[in-house]
Amino acid sequence: MAVTMTSHQSTYRAIILLLLVVQSQCQNPRVVRIGAILSSTQNQQVFQDAVRGLNNNSNIRFEYTSIIMDSNRIQSALKLCDELVKKAVHIVIVSHPPAPDNEQAPISVSYTCGFYNIPVIGISTRDSSFSDKVCTMDASTIPVGMLGLKLSNSTNEDVHIRDSVQVIGQAMQKFFIQNSDLQNITDTPTDCRSVNNDWEIGNKILAALKTEKLEKGQTGQVSFNEDGDRVNAVYFIRNSQQDKVMVGYYGNKQAAEPALKITGENKIVWPGNLMAKPKGVKISTHLKVVTLKATPFVHTELLSEKGSCEEKKNERICWKVNATTGEKVDYCCYGYCIDMLIDISKKVNFTFELHLSTDNSFGTLTRTNNSKMKTWNGMIGELVSEQSDLIVAPLTINPERAEHIDFSKPFKYQGLIILVKKTQKDSSLASFLQPFQDTLWILVGLSVHVVALVLYLLDRFSPFGRFKLAKSDDTEEDALNLSSAMWFAWGVLLNSGIGEGTPRSFSARVLGMVWAGFAMIIVASYTANLAAFLVLDRPEASITGIDDARLRNPNENFKYATVKNSAVEMYFKRQVELSTMYRQMETRNYRTAEEAIDEVKKGNLQAFIWDSSRLEYEAAKDCELITAGELFGRSGLGIGLRKKSPWTHDISMAILKLHERGRMEELDNKWILNESTDCSESERDSAPATLGLTNMAGVFMMVAGGIVAGVILIFVEIAYKRHRGLKEKELELARNAADRWRGNIEKRRTLRQTLQRQRDEQLASNALSAKFLAAPEGNGTTMGEGHHQGHRLSYTEATGSRLYAPPPGAMAHSNTRSVTINNPAYSSEHHDDNLV
Numbered sequence: 001m002a003v004t005m006t007s008h009q010s011t012y013r014a015i016i017l018l019l020l021v022v023q024s025q026c027q028n029p030r031v032v033r034i035g036a037i038l039s040s041t042q043n044q045q046v047f048q049d050a051v052r053g054l055n056n057n058s059n060i061r062f063e064y065t066s067i068i069m070d071s072n073r074i075q076s077a078l079k080l081c082d083e084l085v086k087k088a089v090h091i092v093i094v095s096h097p098p099a100p101d102n103e104q105a106p107i108s109v110s111y112t113c114g115f116y117n118i119p120v121i122g123i124s125t126r127d128s129s130f131s132d133k134v135c136t137m138d139a140s141t142i143p144v145g146m147l148g149l150k151l152s153n154s155t156n157e158d159v160h161i162r163d164s165v166q167v168i169g170q171a172m173q174k175f176f177i178q179n180s181d182l183q184n185i186t187d188t189p190t191d192c193r194s195v196n197n198d199w200e201i202g203n204k205i206l207a208a209l210k211t212e213k214l215e216k217g218q219t220g221q222v223s224f225n226e227d228g229d230r231v232n233a234v235y236f237i238r239n240s241q242q243d244k245v246m247v248g249y250y251g252n253k254q255a256a257e258p259a260l261k262i263t264g265e266n267k268i269v270w271p272g273n274l275m276a277k278p279k280g281v282k283i284s285t286h287l288k289v290v291t292l293k294a295t296p297f298v299h300t301e302l303l304s305e306k307g308s309c310e311e312k313k314n315e316r317i318c319w320k321v322n323a324t325t326g327e328k329v330d331y332c333c334y335g336y337c338i339d340m341l342i343d344i345s346k347k348v349n350f351t352f353e354l355h356l357s358t359d360n361s362f363g364t365l366t367r368t369n370n371s372k373m374k375t376w377n378g379m380i381g382e383l384v385s386e387q388s389d390l391i392v393a394p395l396t397i398n399p400e401r402a403e404h405i406d407f408s409k410p411f412k413y414q415g416l417i418i419l420v421k422k423t424q425k426d427s428s429l430a431s432f433l434q435p436f437q438d439t440l441w442i443l444v445g446l447s448v449h450v451v452a453l454v455l456y457l458l459d460r461f462s463p464f465g466r467f468k469l470a471k472s473d474d475t476e477e478d479a480l481n482l483s484s485a486m487w488f489a490w491g492v493l494l495n496s497g498i499g500e501g502t503p504r505s506f507s508a509r510v511l512g513m514v515w516a517g518f519a520m521i522i523v524a525s526y527t528a529n530l531a532a533f534l535v536l537d538r539p540e541a542s543i544t545g546i547d548d549a550r551l552r553n554p555n556e557n558f559k560y561a562t563v564k565n566s567a568v569e570m571y572f573k574r575q576v577e578l579s580t581m582y583r584q585m586e587t588r589n590y591r592t593a594e595e596a597i598d599e600v601k602k603g604n605l606q607a608f609i610w611d612s613s614r615l616e617y618e619a620a621k622d623c624e625l626i627t628a629g630e631l632f633g634r635s636g637l638g639i640g641l642r643k644k645s646p647w648t649h650d651i652s653m654a655i656l657k658l659h660e661r662g663r664m665e666e667l668d669n670k671w672i673l674n675e676s677t678d679c680s681e682s683e684r685d686s687a688p689a690t691l692g693l694t695n696m697a698g699v700f701m702m703v704a705g706g707i708v709a710g711v712i713l714i715f716v717e718i719a720y721k722r723h724r725g726l727k728e729k730e731l732e733l734a735r736n737a738a739d740r741w742r743g744n745i746e747k748r749r750t751l752r753q754t755l756q757r758q759r760d761e762q763l764a765s766n767a768l769s770a771k772f773l774a775a776p777e778g779n780g781t782t783m784g785e786g787h788h789q790g791h792r793l794s795y796t797e798a799t800g801s802r803l804y805a806p807p808p809g810a811m812a813h814s815n816t817r818s819v820t821i822n823n824p825a826y827s828s829e830h831h832d833d834n835l836v
Contacts, residue, residue: 029061030184032172034165035089036066037080037109039098039157044068046158047093050165060172065089069097073108080109081192085116088188090205093121093164095157116189117202119209121167123160142240145271149250152220152234159218167222171212175205220251237262241269283646285350287389289341290379291318292357294593296617296671297337297394300356303330314339320356331356336671340411340655341392343663344639347654348647352390357382360592362395364565378565380405383640389647391640394611396567398635400574406645409652410636411664416568417612418560418628419619420543421600435529444522448489451515455508456485462505488512493519543607545629551607554584560607561588561596568609571633585609600625613637617672 036047044066051064067083070076076097084092092113097105106122113120142148153159176182182201189199206228214222220234234251238244248262270278293300300318309315309332318333333354345352363378375381379395382388383405397407433441488502492515503509543550550558562568562585569589572582590596597618599605608615612631619625639655641648658664 029059030176031061031063032091032168032185033063033065033087033089033188034091034093034168035084035087036064036093036095036161037069037076037084037106038066038093038095038161039069041068043095043157043161046161047165050162054165054169058169058173060176062169062172069095069105069109071097071105073105076105077108077112080112085118085192086190088190089118090185090188090202091119091121091168091209093123093161093168095123095161112192115197116192116194117197117199117206118189119202119206121164121209123157123164137244143271144240144242144273145269146240147247147268148238148240149235150238152236152249152251153218156219163214163217163219163222166217167209167212167214170214171205171208174212175208178208179204239268281646287350287352287647288387289352289354289390289392290357290382290388291333291337291354291391291393292360292362292379294337294394295335295614297335297613298333299335300331300333303332306332308332309334314342316342316354318354318356321358323358336667337392337394339667339670340658340664343658344651344654347657348650350647355388361565362393362567363401364570365400366565376404380640383642386642389642389645390651394613394637395640396611396635397638398567398570400570401567401640404643406641406643406648407638408641408648409655410638411655411658412613412637412668413634414612414637415631415634416546416571416609417615417631418543418545419597419600419608419610419615419625420606420628421603422624422626432530435526435532444493447518448493449486451511452482452486452489455488455503455511456482458508458511459485459503459505462507489515492516493522495519495523543628546632548629551581554581558606559588559604560609561585561590561605562609563593563596564589564591567635568611568633572609597625611637613672620673 034051036044038044038047047066048064051062054060054062065084065087067079070079080092092109094106094109110120110122185201185205187199187201189197210224210226210228212223221232223231225231232251234249236246237248237250239247245264245267247264247268248260250260265277268277269275291298303309303317309317313334315332315334316338318331319328320331321327322329333356338354341352341354357379359378361378363376363380365374366377367374376384379388379391379393380401383391391405394412395401395407397410401407436444485503490496492512503512551560554560560581562572569582569585572578572585575582590599593608593610593614596605596608596610600608601622601624607628612627615627619627639651641651
């Protein structure tokens with residue numbers, strides 16, 4: 001029981017929850033606002049009724065608002081902003097103005113809505129604009145027997161409005177199912193003054209409309225392609241008789257019916273007012289296509305070497321007849337032209353068989369068997385003789401060929417250009433000096449020495465310079481000599497550290513600051529010019545272009561050529577101003593472009609003139625090659641067809657569509673640009689130039705010269721120092737000898753003075769002694785023997801000066817002797833002067 005009760009309780013709760021959800025959705029339903037710009041009030045009523053019909057069978061509330069379109073396109077855009085965008089509409093249905101002659105008004109509405117990502121459904125289809133004019137009771141110029149198409153319900157605006165509303169209703173139902181987390185549409189644009197167009201929900205709604213399909217609409221099946229155009233529209237097939245008679249239709253009126261159905265074939269009146277159907281002409285849809293090897297448009301590889309052709313990579317089997325044996329040799333063909341041929345065959349609906357030209361040439365008019373009649377050879381010859389249906393190759397469109405074959409619209413535009421081998425500039429040892437002219441280098445070097453001299457003189461004569469201060473006792477700074485001034489000037493110029501020898505005076509320092517500014521400008525200018533010089537110092541073309549004097553005035557040392565039997569040869573042949581060049585090239589032209597390019601690489605051919613696409617491709621792959629000058633002889637490349645071929649128009653239209661889709665640019669990137677990656681980035685013109693030893697060899701030589709000069713100068717300094725040391729030693733010896741001589745003179749003078757004084761004292765002593773001897777004995781004073789001991793005076797005591805100190809060597813080689821003087825005045829034993 002408990003389990004049963006629990007089960008019932010869970011069921012009740014689920015029902016209650018579901019009722020709450022339904023009630024919540026009924027209280028806050030999802031809202032979609034549809035706007036319409038229509039041609040009449042009657043159509044406005046039809047639109048309102050159709051939207052109300054959606055609300056009867058939907059859980060989404062659809063709101064509507066509509067206006068009448070103005071014939072003025074500016075007024076139409078303003079009314080859209082003021083009356084629809086302000087009401088935050090999510091989708092807009094657009095018709096045409098009341099006066100259908102003005103077809104520009106809907107365009108302004110479409111552009112305005114497109115800017116703000118508001119989806120638009122246009123019911124005045126552009127597909128009916130031509131059929132309505134051609135197939136109405138008004139076109140009286142249409143001849144009897146013409147068959148034409150008329151869009152079903154093209155003038156019935158009511159049914160288109162109803163189908164548009166039905167498509168919106170179904171699409172929005174699926175939109176909310178896929179975006180279940182989206183409760184409602186928010187952030188809808190409400191003002192045309194805003195520059196923001198980031199309403200992402202609008203893009204999602206547009207995607208939902210494109211994928212919607214209305215099987216049983218009032219105008220037939222309604223569906224759209226990726227571009228938003230309607231597909232499978234129903235067209236009535238009408239026959240021009242006295243009255244326009246509908247004889248069938250094209251398109252899916254119902255899903256199970258065939259696309260084309262003729263309902264009244266027996267009623268058709270054919271051209272010429274005939275009742276019998278003309279037999280017509282059978283056109284084969286399997287075409288024979290001829291091409292040739294022309295890099296990068298057509299590449300070929302032997303099938304026997306490759307094994308098989310990879311169809312996923314758009315490789316196709318192509319054969320070529322061996323001119324010697326007559327056997328067919330299979331190749332794999334691929335490239336720009338093969339990809340384009342595959343795309344065109346799918347659009348135009350034909351199959352093809354591909355083969356290579358036997359003589360591997362485009363073709364030219366030549367006389368055969370000495371006849372007066374000229375015939376075409378090469379690929380054009382195959383086309384003229386109906387051996388082939390198409391030429392798919394880089395075939396240049398020109399008047400000579402157009403006389404005998406038809407061309408499609410150009411699939412690529414190009415011109416002629418010249419291919420040469422790069423000439424490398426010779427780099428001398430003085431390459432690093434090239435940013436400045438020789439005169440400027442001389443002036444810079446002279447300025448260094450002049451400034452150094454003036455700095456020395458200013459600091460020399462200034463009272464505040466180092467020269468004056470060096471003489472004072474309160475400073476230890478050395479005077480600024482000329483060598484220090486030179487070191488300072490060079491150090492500032494070369495931005496090296498200056499530890500000493502800087503000027504001290506204010507006048508010299510002012511000059512030093514000015515010199516520093518000069519050095520900064522010179523160094524910066526040198527650096528900038530050096531960088532520019534390196535950028536421009538690249539391998540360059542040996543000629544300037546088609547107007548180069550070596551092409552206009554040829555000589556044997558400069559050879560140039562093109563390819564035989566080519567459009568380039570024809571171009572030079574028919575240009576009168578290039579007749580001299582044509583005569584010069586006529587005997588030198590090569591069979592193929594490959595041969596000529598190889599000769600340019602080897603240096604046997606100085607210039608090769610050919611199509612710009614091929615030569616730019618070769619120059620990008622090989623770093624030794626470069627294109628010279630500007631394009632000339634501009635032309636287009638097209639597909640060649642037989643005269644009055646039924647495929648010309650369809651193939652031309654297919655090429656135009658490939659251009660519109662950007663397919664040709666994709667092929668350019670795939671085959672011409674992306675393959676050009678063999679040359680390293682440092683060799684490309686877009687990369688900066690790099691320095692090599694040849695560019696900077698002079699700098700290394702300068703350093704080596706500085707080392708050698710330093711080594712030589714050190715030997716000179718050593719020799720000078722040694723020579724100066726000997727001189728100083730000789731001066732020192734002479735100075736010592738002079739000092740000894742002066743010492744001896746002084747000593748002798750002192751001795752003489754001492755001896756003279758002793759003599760004077762002796763005389764005085766003798767006189768005193770005589771006086772004492774003459775005195776009477778009764779005086780009680782006697783002077784007996786030994787009363788006074790004689791006193792021996794040394795030389796120092798006698799003279800009061802130092803003895804002369806002999807050299808240490810003299811003391812080692814002689815006995816030490818002392819000089820004493822016996823003073824007779826104090827000795828009773830000697831009365832003479834003795835110098836021992």
